[in-house]
Amino acid sequence: MKKLTFLFLFVSININSQSNYPKDYFSNPLNIELILNGTFGELRPSHFHSGIDFKTKFKEGLDVYSSAEGYVSRISIKHGGFGKALYINHPNGYTTVYGHLKKFNKKIEDYIKRIQYEKKSYQIEHYLKQGILKIDKNEKIAFSGNTGSSFGPHLHYEIRLTKNQKVLNPQLFGFDIKDTRKPTISSLFLYNLDNLNNISNPIKLKIQKMNDSLYQSEKVFASGTIGFGISGFDRQDLANNKNGIYKYSTYYNDKKIIDFNFESFSFEESIKIKTLIDYKYYINNKSRIIKLFKDKGNDLSIYLNNKSGYIDVENSPSIYTIIVSDLKGNKSIVKIPIIKSDLINDSLKNIKLFASNKSINNKLDYNFKFENAEIKIAKNTFVKAVQLNIESLKDSIKIVNPEIAVFKNIKVNFFNKEKRKGNYLALKDKDGNESFATSNLNSKNYFYHKTKLLGTYFVKNDSIPPSIQLKNFKNNDWISNKNFIRFKILDNETGIKSYKIKINNKWTLFEYEYKRNELFYEFDNYFLNQTKNLIEVFIEDMVGNKTQKSFTFYRN
Incomplete structure (x- = not known):
């Protein structure tokens, strides 16, 4: 191919919208130079990245500061997602979000821990009214971490419009991020x-x-x-x-x-x-x-x-x-x-058409009924007419076309032929990877499932209960010098559904870090110390297999 000669035409880049945002209102949420680990709008597997990620020197525990005065409007603690996250509403109509935190400051930690103990739940989605937890600008509000769906220490940071929670690019607000490199x-x-x-x-x-x-x-x-x-x-x-x-x-x-x-x-x-x-x-x-x-x-x-x-x-x-x-x-x-x-x-x-047996008009509802299954596809499940391979076999149901995107849930019902404890509906994708779909059964003994995932659905059995192991001490040990209790919990097939831990017959706030298969507890004011202490651990997997173990520790 011959090289081209051409006249270079300068085309200006007009980013005039940048002037619409206050440049000196929000301050650095970290007391270090800001370095990006992820930008706003980045393409993720199923969504756009809703904030920017700041590097935290490859470690947890850095001080996190409020970017402006306001009040805590929401505290979210999840195993996945943002993990431990804090939402602060500000007088100028914006909300800042701080995600993947290790822990909150004492004021916030004491407040939310009381609610966790009241509800006997680690996972919390709690909304606050103005005036309950006031925050000053540059107040230390938390410590950076790696909680939730985070696979390396960093601070996830967002700015939203408070009135509708629309996310905005935080870089438009004047943060000093050194950048002279071209895309x-x-x-x-x-x-x-x-x-x-x-x-x-x-x-x-x-x-x-x-x-x-x-x-x-x-x-x-x-x-x-x-x-x-x-x-x-x-x-x-x-x-x-x-x-x-x-x-x-x-x-x-x-x-x-x-x-x-x-x-x-x-x-x-x-x-x-x-x-x-x-x-x-x-x-x-x-x-x-x-x-x-x-x-x-x-x-x-x-x-x-x-x-x-x-x-x-x-x-x-x-x-x-x-x-x-x-x-x-x-x-x-x-x-x-x-x-x-x-x-x-x-x-x-050279377009290769997908081998299909059903043409789906995106403007219509569909209800496919088979001897052992039922599939419901609502209109606007896709963005255009699509081709699917829908087929009922003796032990499975196929809803296949891996090359199309699904935007609304498809309802799948599949008959649980053998009533065995531990049965569940599994999904096999185009590459042969199997995953848990659901263990929910209706009154007619059908698994029922809502999903955006296409593939082959079939019944599988999990009869193996989860395992529990002490991690940082042995049974009957003295642990007066330890601040934490740690367990390793593992379920190799369907995964952990729930856990409950009691110390001396009292529910105790353990955190679950699924990336490490770890349950851990930091001794707090809710712990009533005895010389001899009994821990009871209850774990259940996604199909109802349960494991219970008891351990003893001594503490002055």
Whole structure:
């Protein structure tokens, strides 16, 4: 392919919305230089990242400060999600969120621990009225941690509009994050659109980096309607981890085509990430392409204009330009020369249709009944008409098409043929991986399940109860010098459903860290010390198998 010569056209990056947010109201929530471990709007498996992640020097326990005065409006403690999280409402109409915390300050810890003991539950979702827990600006409110669905110590930080909980990009509020690095373009893809509005498989285009900000694509020969997709990442100055890109803009012969950024979004639309990326390509390749055009069902609020993003190829020569940029104005540009040609691209010829037996009109409700199963699919479960393979076999029910995204729950009922203790409904995905679906049975002995996961459902049995082991002392030990009690609990098949621990016949607040298969308790004011102490541990898995063990420890 011959190299192109072209005139570099400067296209300005206008991020005027940045001026709409107060730049000096919120202060640094950590008393260290801020380094990003994750950016706002980053693409996650099933949602957009709703905040920014600050590095905490690869450790837990750093002081976390309130970014402004206000009051604690919500305390959330979960095994997954944000783990221990704190929500603070501020007088200016914003809410800040601090997630994956190790613990709260004494004032907040005492308040929420009383409620946990009253409810006899570690997991809490508690909302507070104004005036109960007032917070000053720069008040130490917690310590950073790794709780919840976090796989390395960091602080998850959000800014929301209090009135509707819409999340906003915290970088728009003036935080000092050093960034002089331009986004990186990893891959570029071409899509064709036929007369029936069928989108082709992506065609990977060769790109060459011309300098620190300019990429040049090979020539594209096409006619009719086409679109492009892109893969890339951004880095800041003080870390090499790959973060998400803030803004995407495209131009065709200097006319703006599509423009979107990650300034804000609502939680309700986060699932529509599956319409922004090439979902089929992601499922098959475990890599994401951001489509620079709006596919069916994409009604995301991130777009700054109403255009579709597709282009109709004009007479030669023509240039398609992609500009990606960060919040500091660092940008990278891709130039794509397009030659109008009547040649039919092979990508339209090579589309492999999924082998299916059911055509689903997305505007209709469906109720498929079989001898041993029932499947209910409500209208708007998908974003367009789809093809499914739905098949009832002797011991399973198939609802298969791994290349499509599901946006509403599908109801699955499956007959529990053999009434055995420990039976459950399992799911096998396209790669043969099996997982627990449900153990819920209705009065007619059918498993009932709501799911967005397609695959093969079948009945499986788990007869093995969970295991319990002492971790940091032995039975009958003196532990006067220890601040914690730790257990290892494990269930190798369906997982842990619930746990309860009593010390001297009193419910005791143990935390469950599922990433370490650990239950632990820090001695607190609720512990009534005796020289000889009895611990009773009760564990139940997802199908009702139970294990109970008792241990004794001595403490002065």
